[in-house]
Amino acid sequence: MFSLPDVIEPSVSACSKAQSQLMRALGSRVQIGAEISDDYQTDDSGIIGKRPIAVVLAETEQDLQTALRIAAETEVPIVPRAGGSGRTGGAVPAATGIVLATLGMNRPIELDRGEGSLVVAPGARLSEIHSLVESEGWFYPPDPNSAELCCIAGNVAENAAGPRAFKYGSTRDYVLGLDVFLMGGQKLFAGRRTRKGVTGYDIVSLLVGSEGTLGVFGNVTLKLIPKPASILTMLCSFSQMSDAARAVERVVLARFSPRCIEFLDEKTVSVMREHGTSVAEGTQALLLLEFDGSEAECERQAEEVGNLCVAAGAVDVRVALLAEQRKMLWNTRKQMSHAVRKRALHKISEDVVVPRRSLLELIDEVRRLGDIYQIDTLCYGHAGDGNLHVNFLWNTDEELPRVDGAVRDLFHKTIALGGTLSGEHGIGLLKAPFLGLEQSAPLVDLQRRIKDTFDPKGILNPGKIFPSPGRPNTHGSC
């Protein structure tokens, strides 16, 4: 059973002081009491956090600074929130306090056409960024499934990735510089606006993926790359899971560079069928591959990789020739998380990563855990990176201890295979109890000391990433 971590709660008087100061300073941009939607207590992790004492709907940098100043002065915890589409509870308040929502700060979006860079406000939607830059012949690769909902500030906080990360990397690889607002409200510009630069420590990379625990993000400067001329999408069906895993290994070994290699297991395939995707009979596993570059390059790679998949045992290889077909395939893939949710009342999705050669072993382990713990399981994900989304599904609270056991065993197996707890969702609240499984105590201590440097009172998004003292390696689900 997941329970919120032990964090220091603010006093009642501190809370009411913070409320009145916020209202005085920010007026209608502050909500309190019954005005506050329940949405601010949760995010796409499904965890229900503490009810906020105030929600600041920031519209300007000054609003961010004011909120951070009041939080610091009153010592009331504050949680930054962008699109609210995170999967591990990064935006869920673990302590009673203020939610600082930056969704309203969605302008300007400024494209520097010559330099190939983009300055975006923290609340800019990822899908809007994609449309803008692609219409100008540029490309911003990170593509988490939540692109229609998520905002750049959240992408930066979680170091968001997505299928194209196989070829193009994650958000961190594209952030040149950013404005960050520290506890107390001080504004800093970290990084640079040029393509290259090594002046001082890489504070930008430290901030990217810091899950809202070090600072609150303002404008972000992104590096763009040229938009590929052509894209070609291919769907390969396998009658054996092991054949699909072997195909992934062979594609990597043969050093092809598709931009995505997505794996989908049998149960995921049945979800795809339910959503109208035509998949060959007897398919136990699918690979969804995508190539980009010149048209000739795409065709050459697709042909060679298609042959390689057939040699590995593919029973069917289809190329999505039309943009419409491509779109449908990806829509189905991108809706998978929500479609899977309909199979049961509850699900948890763990985005573990293992060395690519260990993919089949991990998939087998997931099946084994499903059998042992008698839980419905389902896997899909970014096979090219060794990054699986392992889903455990259940309906009743009685099943929870078994789900907990399966999740715990999955993490142990992942680490034993030389893997990592999270490929793109972050640690947040859900995985914090397990941090010590992957990282040594001195490394965790070092990170805590860095956190103290930014936030000595521990009131910026408390309870995230680091396990609560005295509650190591326990875990629950939601």
Place this chain on the structure above:
Amino acid sequence: MFSLPDVIEPSVSACSKAQSQLMRALGSRVQIGAEISDDYQTDDSGIIGKRPIAVVLAETEQDLQTALRIAAETEVPIVPRAGGSGRTGGAVPAATGIVLATLGMNRPIELDRGEGSLVVAPGARLSEIHSLVESEGWFYPPDPNSAELCCIAGNVAENAAGPRAFKYGSTRDYVLGLDVFLMGGQKLFAGRRTRKGVTGYDIVSLLVGSEGTLGVFGNVTLKLIPKPASILTMLCSFSQMSDAARAVERVVLARFSPRCIEFLDEKTVSVMREHGTSVAEGTQALLLLEFDGSEAECERQAEEVGNLCVAAGAVDVRVALLAEQRKMLWNTRKQMSHAVRKRALHKISEDVVVPRRSLLELIDEVRRLGDIYQIDTLCYGHAGDGNLHVNFLWNTDEELPRVDGAVRDLFHKTIALGGTLSGEHGIGLLKAPFLGLEQSAPLVDLQRRIKDTFDPKGILNPGKIFPSPGRPNTHGSC
């Protein structure tokens, strides 16, 4: 005139205590007194630092730990040193103390053929890494000119780049994980061995480019990418500097992705001629472009980019068809720094970066500075990234104040153009006095606090990156 920064010097008794402890613990792997080569007082910056009281020629991780423990216990400064080919004095002792040389730790180099990753010891030579991975069909892109001399630990410390960074990025983009030894000797593994991972703060990126001020590096895990099938190199001559700059802008705007776009000015061209490279008459500027990918892709890009260069005013376009021609071109380019050194007794090379559209303005400024200060100047560098190597040459000490003035003005202009002080050499000793030109005082303070987290006594490579208190924005040359 460059002078070493004000740093705290150890007491004589602390030094002799450190010497005797080191000798007792490490025996013949410690040099003291006359045994110590003068080389350990300097690096490729030419700065002469303090004479070390001891040089530890580390062969094992245990040696690193012992040296760091003794340094911490006796409070004697310690400076890590890899290949000694740095350009800003990162390995030059600013304080009397210990030099910790990791050049001898050059084994193992372990290629994981399936995963496409490589574990290398800190003293592994970059050229050796290139040969090994390329012979197996993999590719490690960073290629500083010093590849024959530099070691991976130094590349990591400085976030080394090189011409191919235009397409492929810098060292930081390829470090998945590393062993780091902290002051006192504690060993940590930071990062991961998988392709992807977002567990905790990105300590790896913080360490990469930290110039030996946060920790000493042990084994490094590098990400590899598939080796491109073909390479095509092209040399375009321009009779006007402005035409070459315009060509760079057009190539970028047309969204081609050569792996390198190197610019060389008129004086650099004359150095190339002296070294036997045939260059068209009347050439005032050269662009050296390189394409990689499939053979067809290289040819298509070269043809289109060649046409584009001609349209921008190129008077001559040559393609290096033979591997031998390619090698000769690059050898000349890579030897440029040392060849230029022969034009005068002294030189300083500043690796500033500006937005690409401002390249011509910067080049013009360098010429203007040469005229104003009556100093020989020369420019070349990674034009695709907006990263120029601006060389100032002089012969007598009398010229030094003028060199200082030119360097100072160059940095001011770079910052005014929205640029950064260093694209790949780092800040080290040479640029530390100028850090405040680019970075705000609160950002510098934040970095100092992070440094304190790792090294509270300030004895790990002191005097680097951060300006000495009370000596801001003065600068000299060596």
